[in-house]
Amino acid sequence: MRSLIDIVDFSVEELYGLMDTASDIIAHPERYADACRGKKIATLFFEPSTRTRLSFEAAMLELGGSVIGFSEANSSSAAKGESVADTAKVISCYADIIAMRHPRDGAPFVAAQNASIPVINAGDGGHCHPTQTLADLFTIYREKGRLNDLTVGFCGDLKYGRTVHSLIAALARYTGIRLVLISPKELKLPENIKTEVIAKHGMEYVETSDLEGAMPALDILYMTRIQGERFADKDEFLRLRDTYILTPEKLVTAKQELAILHPLPRVNEISVKVDDDPRACYFKQVSNGKYMRMALILKLLDEAKRNPTRVPLICEDGAKIIRNRMRCSNSRCISMVEQELDQVFKLTEPEKRICRCIYCETKETATEEDLK
Numbered sequence: 001m002r003s004l005i006d007i008v009d010f011s012v013e014e015l016y017g018l019m020d021t022a023s024d025i026i027a028h029p030e031r032y033a034d035a036c037r038g039k040k041i042a043t044l045f046f047e048p049s050t051r052t053r054l055s056f057e058a059a060m061l062e063l064g065g066s067v068i069g070f071s072e073a074n075s076s077s078a079a080k081g082e083s084v085a086d087t088a089k090v091i092s093c094y095a096d097i098i099a100m101r102h103p104r105d106g107a108p109f110v111a112a113q114n115a116s117i118p119v120i121n122a123g124d125g126g127h128c129h130p131t132q133t134l135a136d137l138f139t140i141y142r143e144k145g146r147l148n149d150l151t152v153g154f155c156g157d158l159k160y161g162r163t164v165h166s167l168i169a170a171l172a173r174y175t176g177i178r179l180v181l182i183s184p185k186e187l188k189l190p191e192n193i194k195t196e197v198i199a200k201h202g203m204e205y206v207e208t209s210d211l212e213g214a215m216p217a218l219d220i221l222y223m224t225r226i227q228g229e230r231f232a233d234k235d236e237f238l239r240l241r242d243t244y245i246l247t248p249e250k251l252v253t254a255k256q257e258l259a260i261l262h263p264l265p266r267v268n269e270i271s272v273k274v275d276d277d278p279r280a281c282y283f284k285q286v287s288n289g290k291y292m293r294m295a296l297i298l299k300l301l302d303e304a305k306r307n308p309t310r311v312p313l314i315c316e317d318g319a320k321i322i323r324n325r326m327r328c329s330n331s332r333c334i335s336m337v338e339q340e341l342d343q344v345f346k347l348t349e350p351e352k353r354i355c356r357c358i359y360c361e362t363k364e365t366a367t368e369e370d371l372k
Helices: 012-027 051-062 084-091 107-114 130-144 162-171 191-199 211-217 234-240 282-306
Strands: 040-045 066-070 097-102 119-124 150-155 177-182 204-208 220-223 259-261 321-323 344-349 354-357 363-365
Touching: 012 130, 012 282, 040 051, 040 084, 051 066, 051 097, 051 119, 051 130, 051 282, 084 097, 084 107, 097 107, 097 282, 107 119, 119 130, 119 282, 130 162, 130 220, 130 259, 130 282, 150 162, 150 211, 162 177, 162 191, 177 211, 204 211, 259 282
Parallel strands: 040 066, 040 097, 097 119, 150 177, 150 220, 177 204, 220 259
Antiparallel strands: 321 344, 344 354, 354 363
């Protein structure tokens, strides 16, 4: 039995397989109308969502299954202090698969460690959002016919944008991807993604604050909103929120075959006047996301049926695992609040004693004593 916590949990071949299934669902929906009859998905949304939650629910209903769950933390026992681990164990008694969104980085990882059914990460804090990445990849593939040899511009909140982090990690496994990272200096892409994803895979990239200057080179423009809920300093958010607003005038120098993507919700970073431009693909993304989630549900339920044993999430791949000798410094990490949760780190750069939190991937430096 497997879960999907990070987009890299699936191989490139598996991603193409999901896209093939999604394409077949689009072409022959009647073949799948009863595929999940008698199955239930639990949508556990501890954070507000429209598209992702309803997309999962529509996906399961269109597969002939049913839906249980909640749409805010106050509607669950989390409001009484129940841990993520206990919630996952309880829901495993009621449902066949879980889709979880949570404001804490790493919460779905903890759920998957404790559930006896598959868990899908529907977005965890500022960490990652793998099913949005499935929608993004499928949209790019349908619009461009390929996932390689593309110049992709990411614009807006690259620091907290979990959809950006997940899509870059996914694109890193394809050849000929060039990145243009467009943001104010305060919202630049985190260094760990530059070093451990972009540099590790030898991807070309440039950083700029000039959207219009970058526009002519782009095959894909991935716009994002400035996320007020991720800012500790609200004055900084107010200063930055209108930094980028895409208008028809700013698209004058863009390629005619440009594809404009956005994970939504949109606030004001794309003018509604752009919606009628044939290059606007963000509402197509919504539809594509439903079909990819249908394909994902089918895959995970099939694997759980064939092999109900949980696949370990802490991979013993030769890297040293450090337990309860260090603490994560990320205030948004699930390890800060989860009851009796082990503090677990993986030693990723032994020569520098650099470790990564297993839940949120925050980088910490171990002492010699920690490594004993």
